[in-house]
Amino acid sequence: MGEAQAFDLLVDASLDNLQEVRSFIDRAGANLGVIEPVLGDLKLAVDEVVTNVVLHGYGNAGGDVELHVRADGNDVVISILDRAGRFDPGEVQALRLDKPLQDRPAGGMGIFLIRQMTDLAEYLPRPGGGNEIRLLKRDAIDSAGRLAG
Amino acid sequence: MTTFNILVGHAQGKVPVTVLRIEGDIDAATHKTLQDKAAEVIEAGSKDILLDLGGVKYMGSAGFRALHAISNMLHKDGEPGMMKSTHLKLLNPTDAVARVIKTLGFDVYLDIYEDKDAAVNSF
Numbered sequence: 001m002g003e004a005q006a007f008d009l010l011v012d013a014s015l016d017n018l019q020e021v022r023s024f025i026d027r028a029g030a031n032l033g034v035i036e037p038v039l040g041d042l043k044l045a046v047d048e049v050v051t052n053v054v055l056h057g058y059g060n061a062g063g064d065v066e067l068h069v070r071a072d073g074n075d076v077v078i079s080i081l082d083r084a085g086r087f088d089p090g091e092v093q094a095l096r097l098d099k100p101l102q103d104r105p106a107g108g109m110g111i112f113l114i115r116q117m118t119d120l121a122e123y124l125p126r127p128g129g130g131n132e133i134r135l136l137k138r139d140a141i142d143s144a145g146r147l148a149g
Numbered sequence: 150m151t152t153f154n155i156l157v158g159h160a161q162g163k164v165p166v167t168v169l170r171i172e173g174d175i176d177a178a179t180h181k182t183l184q185d186k187a188a189e190v191i192e193a194g195s196k197d198i199l200l201d202l203g204g205v206k207y208m209g210s211a212g213f214r215a216l217h218a219i220s221n222m223l224h225k226d227g228e229p230g231m232m233k234s235t236h237l238k239l240l241n242p243t244d245a246v247a248r249v250i251k252t253l254g255f256d257v258y259l260d261i262y263e264d265k266d267a268a269v270n271s272f
Contacts (some may be wrong), residue, residue, distance in 0.1 A: 015178035018177060037245070043207070044209055047209050054177070055177065112207070112210075113210055113249070119254075144252045
């Protein structure tokens, strides 16, 4: 107990790596003692952030994406870092849930999901260029289910 | 790389229904395959589509954009005032996918069934 556990992944910014990113969150979350449905929430939020990095940050031209997952007490903090041009997802138009499906603009759902699935989603410009999105999920870790060691 | 398959089937209820059974995660890498397959069957004459989501463990916003696009393709005439899609319905979403459907409010616009015969006969 008390030993900080952290998990890191470095992948190329490609849509083909989204499944690997989700598997990484599955493994890191399981090791930290995050259980469903919270694990599913985190996977969704991270997938949406990385998709934005791939498509909007790097313009689908590739680049590095770093993921860091760590526990902070019973909270989980996930950072997604890139070296793409400045891209603040908070500036994307939000989803309108009050509109019928046929009348909704197609975008905005990813950002909406990131906000819904986390307690805090912060945008931080990275020193030296690039972006960091830091996701916080409170009480994500079930202490009783946490793996020993 | 994501494993992703779509099996096209046909079922006869009150009207002929095309059943698309999806196997794999629907994310930004795979959603276009689903959208293209739906466009293909609609082009070939399908007017009513049942999406069998029993083999989908993960669906992100890209998957919902595909559902949105498929619904729009099936409701070309607009059908003003209509809230629920009468031509696109969902079958057997997994718990994880059902949660996201609710979060995004898609259950307000798309009927969800657990029984295939009931789903087919609802069109």
